Amino acid sequence: MQINSNNYIQYSSYQPHFTSCSRDVYDLVGKLVHRNDTSFFRRDMDWNKFTHYLADKSDIYCLASSSGDEVYTVIMKLIEKFGDDAKRFYPIKAYDKDPHIIKMANEGYLPMYDCDEDIINNCTNDKFNEYFEKISEDDIPEYLKKMDIVYDFMAKVKPILRDKVIFSVADATEQCKSINSDKAVVLARNFWPYLKDESQMIKFANDLYKNLGKNSAVVIGDYDALCSNAAKNLHDAGFVANTELFTVFEKLKLPETNTILKYYY
């Protein structure tokens, strides 16, 4: 299904492999508004290289977190690679404009498919049970059962992960204006095609560039790269694509003004 402008690849031709939270949200006339689809260790990122990239960064923001799989993926990798040295990243700030999904994330519930357990075990040296606890149908709150999410089992996120992230309801296009730290990494992944139109995407990219401090970066996903002009919008705003991680766009440190003047004269 096409979400936005006719310039983009048809949504139906974009068929990634999702696990975990799978939920479509429609408006009152039955039009698709957005999907909460997300995955642990989503395959559009080299998570080992990305964790290595985080070594000289200081803050992590996630602007369209859905149920939290993406931030939990990052935290599991941070624990593995940096141990206690990863403390500076916590709490990670995660936002989504969907209040239902944020309520679920805040309460630490995670709908999962059976393959999620395998994926997490494969990527963490069998630590699924350290991070998550499967719960029975009887322990699932009524509001969650009514949310129309497809899953094999429901899990609760254990404090070792849950306590390292704060989830809040916010629109990414507004929230990006209050991120002003240096060395920040902003996950703005797999939601650009849900923005209203091209001009909103251009404004979002420009606002990110204007507000992020130096040596910060914005990360997009394959849905954004394939079904929107996110990469071009970020490039036009001033970001430079990282040469190893092509979905990472950096706000590079600019030379001091007097260096530019010296060169010019």
Ligand SMILES: C[S@@+](CC[C@H](N)C(=O)[O-])C[C@H]1O[C@@H](n2cnc3c(N)ncnc32)[C@H](O)[C@@H]1O
């Ligand atoms: C397909 S999921 C992507 C989740 C995750 N970032 C990932 O890459 O797996 C898209 C999410 O973006 C959220 N979303 C859509 N438009 C948004 C906006 N303007 N601000 C914040 N969240 C938004 C939706 O509610 C949904 O949960």
